[in-house]
Amino acid sequence: MTIALKDQWIWDSWYFREGDTWHGYFLKADKALLDPERRHLNVSQGHATSTDLVHWQHHGTCFAPAKSPAWDDSTTWTGSVVCDESGLYHLFYTGTCLAEGSLYQRVGHATSTDLHHWQRVGDGLCLDLVGENAAHYEHQHQKGFWHDRAMRDPWVMKDPKGEGWLMFFTARAPGIDEANAGGAIGFATSDNLYDWELQPPVFVGSFGQLEVPQVFAIGERWYCLFCTSGQHWSEAYTASQAGKLVTGNHYLIADHPRGPWQVAPGAFFDGENPCHRYAARILEIEKGHCILGFHDQDTQGFVGEILDPVAIEVDAAGLLNVTENKKDND
Structure with a gap:
């Protein structure tokens, strides 16, 4: 089984494990919209639980845009969930507002005691591209150059070399002539999960x-999984792949989550044209690690459900391989 809903599309997802139970969170929108491209601006967050990542019990909507006017009254997009030392759960999410045409993305913060009912911390806003380090980002929408002011998909984790917290997010860097060479992994730090300081991008x-x-570690190596479209490859990266454009999931590698990061060498990790699996996550399970993401395209077009997990392997060089892809190439 997949994570699927008869009357709703599902796409980006993120996971939190407590004991033997996996909590899956995902973006969803009604199929009554007819055009799946309309899902992005008609979104809420769903919640389901599983003990095996295959069979899921759905619990309905757990988070949605705020009532207008608010900084997140248009969309509440992709995020991540962590637990602090007191046992309080924290959701970090992407928000946009109607007044800005949903073009400016910011990071929000909500908390929960049961992993389902979430309350915004204040008005929810916890991080924006402002302050001294905003100069390292495209902090204003570059109309005609890129389609939005990017600051989304926050991934929050404990600092493995300190007592604070780290946040990574999708962003863009300024002053780069080629639009497809300006993508960035944004970065912020916090001592307490409530007060965040914007830092320069790590990549x-x-x-x-x-x-x-x-961002996660396997052994001594750190990985930053991400997804991207073949339409958004830079000229240099396209040349390195002999022009074989695919859409899907790739990753950066480093010796520490603060970097320096570099694109993993060799072939693109997990991509197809048209795209099969997108916005993937890699999870640690008893038998190693697995990858799961949403089913993007089939012969009929957009699918919109989470695929079953598939095992991944780490080779002797520390590079990742999807088991099913490896079998296809044998």
């Missing part, structure tokens, strides 16, 4: 956007 280049970042 810039190779793609126009690096969506839905997820």
Whole structure:
């Protein structure tokens, strides 16, 4: 089974494990919209639980845009969930507002005691591209150059080398002539999960956007998984792949989550044309690691459901391989 709903499309997802239970969170929109491209501006967040990542129990909507007027009254997009030392759960999410045409993205913060009912912290806004370090980002919408002011998909984790917290997010860097070379992984730090300080990006280049970042370690190596479209490859990265444009999931590698990061060498990790799996996550399970993301396209067009998990392997060089892709190439 997949995470699927008869009357709604599902796309980006993120996961939190507590004991033997996985909590899956995902973006969803009604199929009554008819055109799946309309889902982005008619979105809410769903919640489901599983003990095996295959069989899921749905619990309905757990978060949605605020009532107008608000900074997040248009959309509440992709995020991540963590738990603090007191046992309080924290949701970090992407928000946009109607007054700005949903073009300016910011990061919001909500908390919960049960992993389903979420309350915004104040008005929810916790981080924007403002202050001294905003100069390292495209902090204003570059109309005609890029389609939005990018600051979305926050991934929050404990600092493995300190007592604070780290946030990574999809962003763009300024002053780069080639639009598809300006994608960035934004970065922020916090001592307490409530007060965040914007930092310069930890990575810039190779793609126009690096969506839905997820930072994790396997052994001593750090990985930053992201997804991107073949339409957003830079000229240099396209040349390195002999022009074989695919859409899907790739990753950066580093020795520490603060970087320096570089694009993983070799072939694009998990991509197809048309795209099969997008906005993937890699999860640690008892038998190793697996990848799961939403089913993007089939012969009929957009699908909109979460695919079953598939095992991944780490080779001797520390590079990732999707087991099913490896079998296809054998």
